[in-house]
Amino acid sequence: MLRYIVKRLAVGVVTLFLLATITFFLMHVIPGSPFAGETSKLPVKVLDKLYEKYGLDKPLFDQYVIYMKNAVKGDFGVSIYRKGRSIEKIIANGLPYTLRLGAVSVTFALVAGIFLGTVAAFTRKKWLSSFVLVLATAGVSMPGFLLSVLLLLLFGVVLQWLPFVGLESPLHYILPAVGMAFAPVSMIARLVRSSLREVMKQDYMVLARSKGTSEIMVIWRHGLKNAMLPVITYAGPMIATLLTGSFVIESLYSIPGIGAEFVTSITNRDYTMIMALTILYGSFIIVANIVTDIINAMIDPRIKLGK
Amino acid sequence: MALLDVKHLTVDFNTDQGVVHAVRDISFSVGESEAVGIVGESGSGKSVTMYSVMGLLAANGGIREGSVVFGGKEITEKAYPSRKAYQAEMSKIRGNEMSMIFQDPMTFLNPVVRIGKQITEVIKNHNKVSDAQAKEQAVALMGQVGIPSPHERFGQYPHEFSGGMRQRIIIAMALANSPRLIIADEPTTALDVTIQAQVLDLIKDMKEKMNSSVIMITHDLGVVASLCDRIIIMYGGKIVEAGDAREIFYQPRHPYTMGLLKCVHNPEKKDKLTPIPGSPPDLLKPPAGCPFVDRCSQAMRICKLRMPEAETYSETHTCSCWLEEAGKRKGENHG
Amino acid sequence: MTQTERQTEDLDDSMFVKLEDSEKDTEFIAMESKTYLRDAWDCFKRNRLALAGLIFLLFMIILAVLVPILSPYTYDSQNLDVRNALPSMAHPLGTDKLGRDILVRLMFGARISLLVGFVAAFLNLIIGVVYGGISGFVGGKTDMVMMRVIDCIYSIPSMLYVILIMMVFGSNIGSVLLGICVSSWIGMARQVRTQVQTLKQQEFALAAYVIGAGKLRILFKHLIINCMGPIIVSTTLMVPEAIFTESFLAFIGIGISLPQASWGTLASEARSVIQSYPLQIVWPVLAICLTVLSLNFIGDGVGEALDPKNRQEV
Numbered sequence: 001m002l003r004y005i006v007k008r009l010a011v012g013v014v015t016l017f018l019l020a021t022i023t024f025f026l027m028h029v030i031p032g033s034p035f036a037g038e039t040s041k042l043p044v045k046v047l048d049k050l051y052e053k054y055g056l057d058k059p060l061f062d063q064y065v066i067y068m069k070n071a072v073k074g075d076f077g078v079s080i081y082r083k084g085r086s087i088e089k090i091i092a093n094g095l096p097y098t099l100r101l102g103a104v105s106v107t108f109a110l111v112a113g114i115f116l117g118t119v120a121a122f123t124r125k126k127w128l129s130s131f132v133l134v135l136a137t138a139g140v141s142m143p144g145f146l147l148s149v150l151l152l153l154l155f156g157v158v159l160q161w162l163p164f165v166g167l168e169s170p171l172h173y174i175l176p177a178v179g180m181a182f183a184p185v186s187m188i189a190r191l192v193r194s195s196l197r198e199v200m201k202q203d204y205m206v207l208a209r210s211k212g213t214s215e216i217m218v219i220w221r222h223g224l225k226n227a228m229l230p231v232i233t234y235a236g237p238m239i240a241t242l243l244t245g246s247f248v249i250e251s252l253y254s255i256p257g258i259g260a261e262f263v264t265s266i267t268n269r270d271y272t273m274i275m276a277l278t279i280l281y282g283s284f285i286i287v288a289n290i291v292t293d294i295i296n297a298m299i300d301p302r303i304k305l306g307k
Numbered sequence: 308m309a310l311l312d313v314k315h316l317t318v319d320f321n322t323d324q325g326v327v328h329a330v331r332d333i334s335f336s337v338g339e340s341e342a343v344g345i346v347g348e349s350g351s352g353k354s355v356t357m358y359s360v361m362g363l364l365a366a367n368g369g370i371r372e373g374s375v376v377f378g379g380k381e382i383t384e385k386a387y388p389s390r391k392a393y394q395a396e397m398s399k400i401r402g403n404e405m406s407m408i409f410q411d412p413m414t415f416l417n418p419v420v421r422i423g424k425q426i427t428e429v430i431k432n433h434n435k436v437s438d439a440q441a442k443e444q445a446v447a448l449m450g451q452v453g454i455p456s457p458h459e460r461f462g463q464y465p466h467e468f469s470g471g472m473r474q475r476i477i478i479a480m481a482l483a484n485s486p487r488l489i490i491a492d493e494p495t496t497a498l499d500v501t502i503q504a505q506v507l508d509l510i511k512d513m514k515e516k517m518n519s520s521v522i523m524i525t526h527d528l529g530v531v532a533s534l535c536d537r538i539i540i541m542y543g544g545k546i547v548e549a550g551d552a553r554e555i556f557y558q559p560r561h562p563y564t565m566g567l568l569k570c571v572h573n574p575e576k577k578d579k580l581t582p583i584p585g586s587p588p589d590l591l592k593p594p595a596g597c598p599f600v601d602r603c604s605q606a607m608r609i610c611k612l613r614m615p616e617a618e619t620y621s622e623t624h625t626c627s628c629w630l631e632e633a634g635k636r637k638g639e640n641h642g
Numbered sequence: 643m644t645q646t647e648r649q650t651e652d653l654d655d656s657m658f659v660k661l662e663d664s665e666k667d668t669e670f671i672a673m674e675s676k677t678y679l680r681d682a683w684d685c686f687k688r689n690r691l692a693l694a695g696l697i698f699l700l701f702m703i704i705l706a707v708l709v710p711i712l713s714p715y716t717y718d719s720q721n722l723d724v725r726n727a728l729p730s731m732a733h734p735l736g737t738d739k740l741g742r743d744i745l746v747r748l749m750f751g752a753r754i755s756l757l758v759g760f761v762a763a764f765l766n767l768i769i770g771v772v773y774g775g776i777s778g779f780v781g782g783k784t785d786m787v788m789m790r791v792i793d794c795i796y797s798i799p800s801m802l803y804v805i806l807i808m809m810v811f812g813s814n815i816g817s818v819l820l821g822i823c824v825s826s827w828i829g830m831a832r833q834v835r836t837q838v839q840t841l842k843q844q845e846f847a848l849a850a851y852v853i854g855a856g857k858l859r860i861l862f863k864h865l866i867i868n869c870m871g872p873i874i875v876s877t878t879l880m881v882p883e884a885i886f887t888e889s890f891l892a893f894i895g896i897g898i899s900l901p902q903a904s905w906g907t908l909a910s911e912a913r914s915v916i917q918s919y920p921l922q923i924v925w926p927v928l929a930i931c932l933t934v935l936s937l938n939f940i941g942d943g944v945g946e947a948l949d950p951k952n953r954q955e956v
Binding site: 011014015018021022024027128134137138140141142145146149150152153157158247248251263266267274276281283285295 | 691692793794800801805806807810814844886889890893894895896908913916917920923924927930931934935937938939942
Binding site for chain 2: 201203205206208209210211212213214215221222225226250286299300301302
């Protein structure tokens, strides 16, 4: 088990390193250094300091080494667009909003998804199970940002039932969270339904019943663990994605999170900001993938042998 | 009184193509500490019969008619006021008084639960014992069924066991509470030939030790020859012939039984194995007459139209075939 | 025994005449035999959602192709007198803030969105099949290295690449396609690899090898053809994903900059007037959602139709 974890971590570190490297050089393909293009926006004094600190007068490779060294320490430089504000501070400001909204969305996605999927798997009413299935297909087909537009339009603008600017009260969370979680809910419902049905058909469930174990205990002891495997595989990265927020939804609902920050920095070509946020997003996802793999390996003893 | 008494059992399955009449009006009984073999090819209804006795039919299947009496108690769902009451009663019986050894050791063990836990589960279901006691019993049981170093293997997962070892584990689970009736559903089909004999011997030994009744389901007459007192031959969801081992092997009455016997490899005789041509009937539209008619070399016009009644030849031997009636008529006409 | 006699009294002796072999049905035929494709199509047709999706998609394609002939307006003909008009006879879906006909723009948008979707799916098909095919067929160290590369690419969220690539290579169709293709072929490659690995072991591949067919010929002719089913399904499902990605990029303002706006661009433009003219954003959003939905239904339908295991379950 330990060897497996170490191996997964090693792959994760390499991936993160690759991501940072690719991002760095891609950003430098654009002519000029990250700061050179926007010199006019920064005061000369600040610029001098920056050149010194980040070695911007040195060759590209040296800059890369310096950038990576600083990045490891958590120093991603300053924002070009925000006139020299440090990136760590910008992120630290935005992250709480993003995480709070993310946590609400994750909870909603897991609870609603598992509930709907279980209902669809066990119900004897055919219409109910088809209803969940159609809803789930619709949810998967409806890009989250477009759904959010429609939700905002209907409940915010036309009916005016729910607020849609900022995150002041619990009510403010409803629209963005539903918009973010709808696709995951659909996906989880589909997965839970199909994997529960698959598991219920398995031979080992029959054997468990033949031992005189009650139906509820059969499902609990023998069904659940097996049924959860594909769900966890999906849910791990999904949780990371939701926690890091949605680019469009945050800007749509004027939530000052890092997702909105990312969109702003893209529109303003704020290269240092884009680089830092890309690495941040990447590491979230990579960590989530590793955690997911480890949990799966803990549940399913066959995985360790396979890889 | 017989331990298990099955009367007029009829089992249907609802499928997309229609209703499959898997078992059609069969009756038989199994006495205390008796070993009975049920023989037939795939789709003859032999496994379905035993699954319905255990109450383990898949969700789309059900007992449409008939009764199953086990130890003097009716154990079909219709005899209980609610599904819940039935399930509660069956939970007490299954794994305790009546247990099942399954066909494929690769799929019947839960891959994500440790072997030890899967065995202690059945012990703890029916006995008030502590975890430590259950473990002790389980380890002893593993030793009895021939698992080497059971202590170490107790904490392992199914994928760490070979097919033969897994089948021994399944047997250990079935035997854990010394049941009065053991149903073995093709316990050797999925195993290597070399392991098959070992597993059969194991079942035989354990049966004698615990003095249980055994029902052995198989498509191989060779398997039942050494183990069973009585043999029931099924075809197309019907019992076509039943008798004690001597009667079936030396005085078979039904053309299907004779065909099956020709398929048993006997190293002493140099005869070629003779397959039975054709395939079993479609149980979506079961034939009105004898299910074997289309493959029978001696089929007559009547065989297509009407199912023959069971003819009794001795206390144990019955057979359902029109040839008997035909033979009698011939005798009358000549005499 | 007496009982048996009583029941058989009514039987004529002629009933006990032996049957001829020709009077027996030795093999019953459970189903009418059909070719694989015919069978798949029949199954697909029975799936009403998939069929509706197919019809909707064909309708969209026809409109997108024929829009210059059918419409009195062009995508950029402005009419400042009828700005932000509501739907009317002249403009069935109304006009935008520059007085351009929304329906016409939507149909021109369909050209871009569908083009991006289908081309991206096609590119993915090629890359995925070639990469996965080689990896699975060659095996050994090559396979291991190729798979580690895939692991790395896979663990970085694809939207990040797309955004980076769009920023570096500019807002044109090429960079959108490049961005979409950087990571989305991975699922396909993995699938093909697994299939190829299994099929490689089977006799017919060996047989082809023995009769002297070249290695590449074996790979493409025998192996790929045998795993066509899942490949087709993944390709179908790739189209909506690409359409979604493109519209997302356009929506956050780094999409393709062309005078004929894509659906995402239309939605993005309408967003600025969402408070005063909410209806304008509904049309492009509906267009995207319905198209993506149809494609997903088609994908599910094709998957069901091509997989005999699924077919029985329906």
